[in-house]
Amino acid sequence: MYCLAGFTEYKRVNHTQSVFKTAMASNSPWCIHLHGKPPVTAQIIENNTYDIVIDSEETGQCTIKKLFVHFLYPPDMQEKILPLIKKVDKKVKKMNQEPTENLKDRHFVKNKTLYPLMKEREVLFFTLLDGTIIRGLVQGFTMFDITVGMKGGVPLTFLRHSLYDVKNKAGRCFLKSVQETSQDWKKSPLYVDAGQK
Numbered sequence: 001m002y003c004l005a006g007f008t009e010y011k012r013v014n015h016t017q018s019v020f021k022t023a024m025a026s027n028s029p030w031c032i033h034l035h036g037k038p039p040v041t042a043q044i045i046e047n048n049t050y051d052i053v054i055d056s057e058e059t060g061q062c063t064i065k066k067l068f069v070h071f072l073y074p075p076d077m078q079e080k081i082l083p084l085i086k087k088v089d090k091k092v093k094k095m096n097q098e099p100t101e102n103l104k105d106r107h108f109v110k111n112k113t114l115y116p117l118m119k120e121r122e123v124l125f126f127t128l129l130d131g132t133i134i135r136g137l138v139q140g141f142t143m144f145d146i147t148v149g150m151k152g153g154v155p156l157t158f159l160r161h162s163l164y165d166v167k168n169k170a171g172r173c174f175l176k177s178v179q180e181t182s183q184d185w186k187k188s189p190l191y192v193d194a195g196q197k
Contacts, residue, residue, distance in 0.1 A: 001194045004185060007115045015111075018144040019072060019157040020047045029056065031075050035068045035099055035130065035162075041075055067099045070128055071158035084150045085132055092164055093131030099161055107163050108176040114141050116188035117174065124148070124174070127165040128158060 023030045024044040032054070033039045042056030052069075055061045073081055100106060117124060118138035126134040126148060136150040147157040166174045174184070185191060 002186075002191055003194045004112055004115055004188065005190045005192050006119075007112060007190070010115060011111060014140060015143050017142045018047075019142075019147070019159075020044060020052055020066070020144075023072060024052075026074070029075055030072050031078055031081075032064075032072045033070045034064070035070055037068075066159070067101060067161060069159055070130065070132065070162045071134075071156055073156050077154060077156075080152065080154045081150070081156055084154065085134060085156070087133045087135075088131040089127050089133055090131065092127055092129070097129040097164065099129060106161060107165065109146075109160075109163065109166050109174055110176050110179060110185075111141065111143075112185045113174050113176075113179050114138055114146070116185050116190050117168075119190060120188065122168055125167050125169075126158065126163065128162045129164050130162075131164075134158060 024047045027043070029041050029043045031039055031041050040054070040056055040058055042054035042059065044052050045055050045061070046053035051063050051065050053061060053063050121137050123135065123137060128134070134148050134150065134156060136148040139147045139149045139155055141147065145157050145159050147155050149155055
């Protein structure tokens with residue numbers, strides 16, 4: 001039986017974590033980029049199943065559905081991050097896609113696809129539903145989000161429900177819809193006989 005070396009342990013430790021837990025535990029404001037609205041800098045004071053409660057100078061306390069959060073990061077990263085997310089896929093942006101609660105209509109990337117890409121430090125281009133392009137190396141992932149180290153290792157975490165596409169420099173697509181057939185994870189050196197890992 002073959003498997004990805006270290007993958008099971010990685011999932012055990014990280015699968016149920018989330019950027020919302022991290023942001024809330026920091027007790028500090030974070031920059032939160034929302035679908036169809038300006039970003040807000042706010043502290044997350046409640047992390048519920050489907051929404052977060054934030055507190056900011058701009059809005060006071062209010063509730064935001066997690067579905068409408070694209071990505072977030074600590075404010076001290078803002079000057080480095082904003083220049084790195086200026087590139088937009090205009091065709092995707094013109095599609096005016098809305099985040100959906102319907103799982104079958106989302107664009108998935110499988111964990112077993114992400115894991116070897118992360119370990120082998122493959123440069124990837126993640127396109128979000130609003131056309132934002134995030135270029136970099138996968139630093140980590142949970143069942144809810146993916147953290148990418150952009151130029152200079154600057155980390156940005158986006159929500160998996162915001163994903164539209166993911167490709168490498170050669171244009172190879174890593175979405176589930178493609179990988180169900182091509183199964184690139186089986187071509188990784190990490191894919192080994194379970195008795196030899």
